[in-house]
Amino acid sequence: MENDLGLWAIPIAIVGGAIRVSTPFLFVSLGEVLTERSGRINLGLEGTLVFGAMSGYAVAYQTGSPWAGVLAAAFAGAIFGLVHGVLCSIPKVNDIAIGIAMMLLGMGLAYFFGKPYIQPVAPDLPSFPLGWWSDLPQVQAALRINVLFILGIALAFALWWMFRATRVGLVIRVVGDSTDAARAMGLRPSVVRTFATAAGGAFAGIGGAYLSLYYPGSWNEGISSGQGLMAVALVIFARWNPIACFGASLLFGGAGALGPALQSVGVSEGYYLYYAAPYVLTLFVLIAISSKSQAITGAPGELSITK
Template sequence: MTADQLLTLVVAVLGGALRVGAPFLFVSLGECLTEKSGRINLGLEGVLVLSAMAAFGGAYASGSPWIGVAAGMLAGGLLASLHGVLCSLPRVNDVATGIALMLLGTGLAFDLGKPLIQPQAPQLPALALGGWSASPAVQAALQLNPLLPLGVLLALALGWLLRATRIGLLVRMAGDSADATRALGYSVAGLRIGATTAGGMVAGLGGACLTLFYPGSWNEGISSGQGLIAVALVIFARWSPLRCVGAALLFGGAGALGPALQSVGIGWGYHLFNVVPYLLTLAILVASCRPGRLAAGSPGELSAR
């Protein structure tokens, strides 16, 4: 491999990590907020797919990608709020409800999104950061999602909110000890419904990334399981919004490895490299979820289940 090919490969992996990692970032931040309140939302895959369809449909109907982004957030928040309300009922299991909501969200998206498979909706304008290079490959690799800086700022804001504000303290208290929260006169159900709804809206931005930037179209296989992978990503990030940024880039880079190798003429094992994110997810779950050992940073209510 020549020096130019090596540089192209490195830039392609970096650019791919930023593009592919954007949906991971938003979905993992949404799940991080939800789990901090003591609730697991395995329905994130349904939230992601439904918000991706809603974002594409909103942009197509209105002619504005930003209205599409708002539609994706709204759809994600509505489905997540349903999960939050159902899980607040007596004797309702978070995991079983999440699986049901995943099926509901994907089913609704597939049914309502059938007319959107062929049309093309307006796309989010890219941030061109490759102007310093004369290489077309570098310029193409550094066409970044305009929502990505928002995701980084959101991670910073969420970290500050959970650490230094009253509402953040209440969310963490609900996640660490429901009994203590009730003893102080606060509604555990209300806090968890609010956190789950807000988490769904954040995850909805990830759906908008999929259909309004990369890959930039709507089809029934758009998410490739990213909503479920995000649950493992949050464990890997130890429930820290700031660590979610690095974890999302790592998963994004793993997903971009195959296309990056293909861009420099290495086609062998292309499909093998496409499974790297899933192998990474499996490795994280095996390493982090051992019987009798609590993962560092895990909310107390989740550890007690």
């Protein structure tokens, strides 16, 4: 690749890698936006992501259909979200504590039930070639776009429109901003938050299916590198805007693709440092949004981080 493209290999590899790496971030962050807009934070999405990756891979292997795996992952994520929502509806139960418990439960169940599927090979999700304009196989490989990435973009705009122009979006926003106002309107905040958490879990499950069925495209116990937890910081960074989550996901994905991009052109010194870029970015984002000198704009009023 270096001989064919020279230094152009680096931006091409970063763009292609950003698209591939950003897709799980996109789905998990969209799920967390939906959950947090209802006034609840879900730190258990890392476990949901991992369990979705395992269940999606297992079902795809058993049925021979990657789309069956995606549906299974979404269903598993919705169940995790539903359990999380029901538990958090109990009076005096802490969202953060339940989220950590659900994260550990999801990862533990995935490791236990996923052991038989470490070696078998499941079918991959389809992708589209955006590198058709080049005869270089390296460019064609770097610019293959998975169908879930396109679906994620569509969902980002659909959620943005839902929050702005539909009754469902209005209900979620009212519940997230004020429990008292929601009750005065005849709404049941705990029910709305439970269903929003379940839907957010389904999104995270789809993100997990992408990991196991496309990139990296296999099931193993180290398949997630903390995307579920980093997505919480990403949502705050995006100010709870679904479209901004898409841009932030590409930014985080680009940071994750930096190491492989530099390695592809022979830059191997500081290999592990480059792979730490997403975590360093997350740290800087958390520091930036934790400033006491300015309020967190756009945050739902009932969200625990605003109280």
